[in-house]
Amino acid sequence: MKIALLAPEVAPYAKTGGLADVAGALPRCLSRAGLDITVFVPFYGEVKRKGLTLVKALDGRPLLWKGGTERFHVWADPTTPYPVCFIEHDGYFDRDGLYGDAAGDFPDNGERFAFFARASLEALKALPFEADVVHVHDWQAAVALAYLRRTLAEDEFYARMRSVCTIHNMAYQGLFPPGILDGIGLPGRLFHFDEMEFWGQVSFLKAGILYATAVTTVSPRYSREIQTPEFGFGLDGLLRQRTENVSGILNGVDYSAWDPASDVLLPARYTAADPAGKAVCKRELLKEFGLPVPRQDGPVLGLVSRLVGQKGLDILLEALGGLLALGTRIVVLGAGDPALQNALLAARERYPSFLGVKIGFDEGLAHRVYGGSDLLLVPSRFEPCGLTQMYGLKYGAVPVVRATGGLDDTIEEFDPATGTGTGFKFDEPTPAALVGAVRRALAVYGRKTAWTQVLRNAMGADFSWDRSARRYAELYAKITE
Numbered sequence: 070m071k072i073a074l075l076a077p078e079v080a081p082y083a084k085t086g087g088l089a090d091v092a093g094a095l096p097r098c099l100s101r102a103g104l105d106i107t108v109f110v111p112f113y114g115e116v117k118r119k120g121l122t123l124v125k126a127l128d129g130r131p132l133l134w135k136g137g138t139e140r141f142h143v144w145a146d147p148t149t150p151y152p153v154c155f156i157e158h159d160g161y162f163d164r165d166g167l168y169g170d171a172a173g174d175f176p177d178n179g180e181r182f183a184f185f186a187r188a189s190l191e192a193l194k195a196l197p198f199e200a201d202v203v204h205v206h207d208w209q210a211a212v213a214l215a216y217l218r219r220t221l222a223e224d225e226f227y228a229r230m231r232s233v234c235t236i237h238n239m240a241y242q243g244l245f246p247p248g249i250l251d252g253i254g255l256p257g258r259l260f261h262f263d264e265m266e267f268w269g270q271v272s273f274l275k276a277g278i279l280y281a282t283a284v285t286t287v288s289p290r291y292s293r294e295i296q297t298p299e300f301g302f303g304l305d306g307l308l309r310q311r312t313e314n315v316s317g318i319l320n321g322v323d324y325s326a327w328d329p330a331s332d333v334l335l336p337a338r339y340t341a342a343d344p345a346g347k348a349v350c351k352r353e354l355l356k357e358f359g360l361p362v363p364r365q366d367g368p369v370l371g372l373v374s375r376l377v378g379q380k381g382l383d384i385l386l387e388a389l390g391g392l393l394a395l396g397t398r399i400v401v402l403g404a405g406d407p408a409l410q411n412a413l414l415a416a417r418e419r420y421p422s423f424l425g426v427k428i429g430f431d432e433g434l435a436h437r438v439y440g441g442s443d444l445l446l447v448p449s450r451f452e453p454c455g456l457t458q459m460y461g462l463k464y465g466a467v468p469v470v471r472a473t474g475g476l477d478d479t480i481e482e483f484d485p486a487t488g489t490g491t492g493f494k495f496d497e498p499t500p501a502a503l504v505g506a507v508r509r510a511l512a513v514y515g516r517k518t519a520w521t522q523v524l525r526n527a528m529g530a531d532f533s534w535d536r537s538a539r540r541y542a543e544l545y546a547k548i549t550e
């Protein structure tokens with residue numbers, strides 16, 4: 070089985086969120102399981118500047134583009150067990166930032182990712198790599214299926230390829246003015262209700278949903294949620310039409326990168342059986358956030374997140390007074406929306422001894438937040454899968470999550486009576502509900518036997534990729550039968 074996986078970000082090369090972790094770990098697992106897989110990702114400026122030793126796989130391939138010819142190169146990482154191919158076009162990709170900079174999204178994102186998608190398909194033929202399945206992730210890659218089904222369908226090389234479109238977040242759809250089609254080599258007739266048109270614009274994600282052989286999303290609950298008006302962002306009707314072909318496969322955790330027993334990014338290592346190192350992590354974390362280390366140990370709450378509306382930071386901000394009144398210290402690592410950044414920094418001014426805030430994207434610090442926190446907060450308004458709660462589990466930062474999407478699928482409320490469960494959940498997206506869940510968690514935190522039990526359950530929970538990768542492999546097999 071040959072799989073071409075197209076993604077706009079892949080860990081450890083380029084990452085802004087969970088998609089990168091998925092596109093990094095899933096192919097490794099599939100390749101271990103014997104599938105022949107090639108990954109395609111844009112050759113961003115930040116990847117170039119990492120100084121990796123890459124080999125040139127394709128040189129100066131021409132593509133008809135915007136009424137002329139554009140050339141691209143393909144570079145491959147020789148150190149991975151399967152090819153990770155970087156699509157090089159400096160005009161589009163050699164910039165600071167993957168999708169935008171301080172001024173906002175790049176204005177030519179539609180063109181940039183259409184080029185990435187089209188060039189990846191071109192590379193398949195040139196290499197050649199006769200994929201059985203083209204697996205596209207999110208709108209940036211989903212547009213590839215418009216080419217596959219609408220402009221390349223007559224070409225025998227492409228005609229037999231099946232496809233999977235994985236939606237990591239319905240909130241991001243890749244909407245562009247209708248005029249884009251001509252420039253990116255797609256026929257104007259695709260600006261039609263039954264094709265890529267969406268409320269007067271062209272939707273790249275709609276192409277993925279419409280043209281894919283199968284559509285997946287990253288948790289079972291989210292696959293049901295997106296078929297409702299509340300979570301479907303206007304595409305729920307189309308998803309309902311395709312419901313037979315829509316499924317949810319939970320993301321996994323790459324425990325080779327996320328394990329406190331071996332994590333070199335932590336100041337000390339620990340396990341559930343030997344947790345002493347966690348106390349070191351906790352002390353060092355408070356120091357790293359510039360918070361005083363209290364003489365008497367108390368609960369530390371951590372949060373690692375993109376700062377966008379989805380993540381419920383407004384709920385946290387409003388709950389701060391109530392949470393700190395419970396005797397907690399809170400550390401927040403995040404980057405994104407300037408208004409949320411400023412609100413967090415202003416809150417830190419207000420509670421300088423109790424609230425630590427770091428603005429920026431910092432992989433090492435993210436690991437240390439999971440390592441040094443007792444509770445991990447995930448107050449999302451919606452959450453397709455969520456990885457931070459799964460990292461929290463493994464690192465003994467017991468998750469306190471809103472019961473939505475993948476958060477609801479992965480966390481089981483701890484029951485002190487039976488000793489089962491891995492975290493604490495709340496339903497309403499309100500500060501009172503968040504504070505209530507933290508209060509329940511702290512009642513357990515205060516009782517050594519019960520806390521040891523919830524830690525053991527959390528750290529022992531298994532979300533390794535193998536099971537999820539098997540589900541993808543089964544799906545590939547089913548659609549190519």
Ligand code: ADP
Nearest residue numbers: 086087374375403429430431432435455456457
């Ligand atoms: P999303 O994909 O919506 O951002 P996920 O929970 O699926 O949410 O994945 C988030 C990933 O990004 C995790 O690996 C998390 O550790 C990481 N992350 C988020 N914000 C930051 C940050 N500011 N610094 C470092 N890592 C971050």
